[in-house]
Amino acid sequence: MADAACGVLPDILSPQPLQQELWPPPGSSLSLNCTFRLIDACNGNLTWLKDGTALEGLYSAQQSTWDGLNSSARFVSSILDINITNEKDYGIFTCQMLNATASYILHRTDKAGHVAAVLFALSVLTALVAGSILYLKCKLNVLLWYRDKYGDPEINDGRLxxxxxxxxxxxxxxxxxxxxxxxxxxxxxxxxxxxxxxxxxxxxxxxxxxxxxxxxxxxxxxxxxxxxxxxxxxxxxxxxxxxxxxxxxxxxxxxxxxxxxxxxxxxxxxxxxxxxxxxxxxxxxxxxxxxxxxxxxxxxxxLPRKVALPDGKGDPQTQFQEDKDPMLTLETDAADPDPDGDLGVRRTLYKAPPPRMAPDGSHMAERGPAGDVDISDLGSRNYSARNDYYCLVTEPDL
The missing domain is CATH 3.40.50.10140 (Toll/interleukin-1 receptor homology (TIR) domain)
Known part of the structure; x- marks a missing residue:
């Protein structure tokens, strides 16, 4: 009868929007406010429903009524107090007056999903920060490992x-x-x-x-x-x-x-x-x-990549060179046995005459003048071609 007499549904002032979703944690307390404005001298009762069923004294509700400045408007408000103690306290709480309804949806499972998502995001962020710090700390070690394994050793290039x-x-x-x-x-x-x-x-x-x-x-x-x-x-x-x-x-x-x-x-x-x-x-x-x-x-x-040789000595470029001539050996303390230069003779073609014998049986070379040079060993010296030194030629010499 009240619906027919009113003709206009009451206005819902709270909640706005008409459906609110909440994620209260276990042990928390909530106060759900539902406020209507009646016009044209309409009258009705404000009731609460949980999951479509009327509440039966499980929760306490405080209702108040007052008139507005306009005598034709009247306000009705109800506050439902809820203590979240178990799973049954979650659900859809609906306030209804005449045919106007508004509801509060209390979630638990979705909140747990949000917590898991937040924890996952934090774990990913932590992993990225730790990875960045680890990369900055170990970047040079990684680059050295890669260079030593796959880099160019730069050997046999003629460099000493x-x-x-x-x-x-x-x-x-x-x-x-x-x-x-x-x-x-x-x-x-x-x-x-x-x-x-x-x-x-x-x-x-x-x-x-x-x-x-x-x-x-x-x-x-x-x-x-x-x-x-x-x-x-x-x-x-x-x-x-x-x-x-x-x-x-x-x-x-x-x-x-x-x-x-x-x-x-x-x-x-x-x-x-x-x-x-x-x-x-x-x-x-x-x-x-x-x-x-x-x-x-x-x-x-x-610097160039170093290669570990079997015996751990030197560069393969110079390791197997047999020429020990002091003129072609860097920083040697050995003296040149032939300071006057190579005479270009070979033992197989020319041989030095046998040393002269002194009357007392000794070699004359042992007592001869300082200018006499023994060239009998020139053919044994190795002057094979080398490939580890350079010869600079300027344009005027061409």
């Missing part, structure tokens, strides 16, 4: 040294080069370095000796200190000198000292940073002394 090291003969630079850089690379990793403390580019054009020395080395290392930059060629035109160095060697290695870096000329640092794709910049820090520091890993990546 792995690196040409240019440094300035100052106290700090000499100690660093001779007592840190060279012993560590040679004794620990088996590299062979050629040290040169002279000015690398004293003139506008590289000298023939410099070309010869650099051509015998696979890499170029420059200990770029403040003293090194005080050389004439660095002060006059460091840019032109750097271009020359890039022409002489493939991706040269520049070693800078951390305690001197801020004092380097701005032009030098800007030029080196602009050429990072053509050269390798390494910064020597206080922690670089450790054999496991990143400095040694980065310089090994910039």
């Amino acid at each position: 040294y792995d690196a040409y090291v240019s440094f300035c003969p100052s106290n700090v630079d000499t100690k660093f080069t001779n007592f840190i850089l060279k012993p560590h690379l040679e004794n620990k990793y088996g590299y062979k370095l050629h040290l040169d403390e002279r000015s690398l580019l004293p003139n506008t054009e590289p000298s023939a000796e410099l070309l010869m020395n650099v051509s015998r080395c696979r890499r170029l290392i420059v200990v770029l200190s403040l003293v090194y930059l005080q050389q004439d060629w660095c002060q006059t035109s460091f840019r032109e000198g750097l271009v020359r160095l890039l022409e002489l060697s493939r991706k040269p290695i520049f070693i800078l000292f951390e305690n001197q870096y801020k004092d380097l000329p701005a032009e030098v640092t800007q030029l080196l940073n602009s050429q990072k794709g053509s050269l390798k910049l390494l910064l020597w820090k206080s922690v670089s002394v450790s054999p496991s520091s990143d400095f040694w890993k980065e310089i090994r990546l910039a």
